[in-house]
Amino acid sequence: MNQRRKFLKTAGQLTFALSLAPVGCKYMRVISADSRIAPRKVNRAAVLWYSQTGYTRRTGRLLARTMEKAGVKTLSGEVREINPQELADFDLLIVGSPVFYYDAPEFVRNWIESLPKLNGTLVASFVTFGGPEGNQHNAACSILDGLAERGGIPLGLETFMNMAAYPLSWSEDSVSDNVWHARHLPDEATYERIRAYARHLLAAAEQGRGVEYSKKLTMRELVTFINPIWWTKLSISNHSIDAEKCIACGLCEAKCPVHAIDLSKLSIDTQACVLCFGCLNNCPACAVHMEAGGKTLIGYQEFMKIKNLSIIEPAEL
Ligand SMILES: Cc1cc2nc3c(=O)[nH]c(=O)nc-3n(C[C@H](O)[C@H](O)[C@H](O)COP(=O)(O)O)c2cc1C
Known part of the structure; x- marks a missing residue:
């Protein structure tokens, strides 16, 4: 009996540890096995993002602004606003996304697949995230993999933490610890990392340093195989629009x-x-209605208002 209890305890501890910490085991093929690339100056860059609550948009805009300051002609915007065919003539293409359910959202991965052949364009990725750390690096790898498969040359990948815009982790009266602890993010240190990433990409291109990268085997990576969206949906009910409150803003x-x-x-x-x-x-x-476990969910805008939270924008924006 004691043996069994000990085994269960050890298995429990191991699972917990695995889900928190990425195991440094490489299991994906390394796309850019040789990180040396032909040195080149970046004259034109495109910074594109998918963003729901603005964290990824802010990060993308700051990357673009930093590139412009360095003299690079930069196109920036939401992936849905840009015609993919316009992206053929850039020296560097940077794509950013939030991490949703431990990965880059399918929508972003599909959009990347729809890109024209990138034929030697330098490519880089970034993600913003708010969850307990564990799979964010892999999400940035997903984006970079997609860009490399279109013929791009991987130059860099980066992750930036924010407060999670995930309504299941808060209600009017309670907020999960990890969300609350990150409520001050992004802060000036985050913005400095974003600027540094932009400068790093430009320098890496000039010095001919591509990036070698690979996904890490984590418990959360395994979770992505069992469709976390489907599982989460089981707890959601009455997802609807309240006709009385809707202002038809679209x-x-x-x-x-x-x-x-x-x-x-x-x-x-x-x-x-x-x-x-x-x-x-x-x-x-507040016209969109959703319930989880019988409780009405509140959205990000309302949550920020109730908790009296606001984002301090970087000086450039
Ligand atoms: C549906 C959903 C799922 C999320 N899943 C994760 C996750 O698996 N890991 C994580 O670190 N953050 C997760 N987050 C937090 C977001 O990645 C984070 O809030 C991100 O910065 C939002 O970017 P945006 O404002 O550009 O949409 C999730 C947020 C949402 C709304």
């Missing part, structure tokens, strides 16, 4: 990456929904 429709919302009918296709919370997190009228 933001929920625009934010939904899978077109699951039809505002003209005030309907949400909950089968198609990928549970990104973009509708709930962005609605300025």
Whole structure:
């Protein structure tokens, strides 16, 4: 009996440790086995992002501004606003995304697959995240893998922590510890890392230093194989739009990456929904309704208001 209890305790501790810390085991092929590349000056760069609550947009904008300050002609914007065919002539393409469910969202990965052949364009990625650390590096690898598969030459990848914009981790009266501890982020130190990343990419290109990278085997990486969105959906109910509160601004429709919302009918296709919370997190009228475990969820805008939180923007923006 004692033996069994000891075994269960050890197994429990091991699982917990694995889920918190990435194991330094490489299991993905290294795409850029040789990190030496032909040195070149970056004259034109594109910084593109997918963003729901603004953290990735802010990071992308600061990267773009830092590049511009260094004399690089820079195009920046949301991936959905840019015609992929326009991206053929850039020296450097940087793509950023939030981490959703331990990976880059499928929407972003599909968008990258739709890019024209990049034929030797330098490519880099970044992610913003808010969860307990463990899989964010792999999410940045996912993006870089996709860009490399289109023919890009990997130059860098980076992760930036923020407060998680994840409504299941807060309610009106309680907030999970890790979210609350990160409520001051992004701060000036985050912004300095973002600027440093932009400068690093330009210097690496000039010095001919590509990046060698590989995913790490983590417990969270394994979780991505069992469809965490589907599991999370099991706890969500009554996802709908309140006709009384809706001001028909169209933001929920625009934010939904899978077109699951039809505002003209005030309907949400909950089968198609990928549970990104973009509708709930962005609605300025609190008209998007969602419940988890019978409790009404509050979105990011409302959460920030209730908790009296605000973001301090970097000076350049
Ligand atoms: C649906 C959803 C899932 C998330 N999953 C993760 C996760 O697996 N790991 C993590 O570190 N953060 C996770 N987060 C936090 C976001 O990555 C973080 O808030 C990010 O900075 C949001 O970027 P945005 O404001 O550009 O949308 C999640 C947030 C949402 C809304």
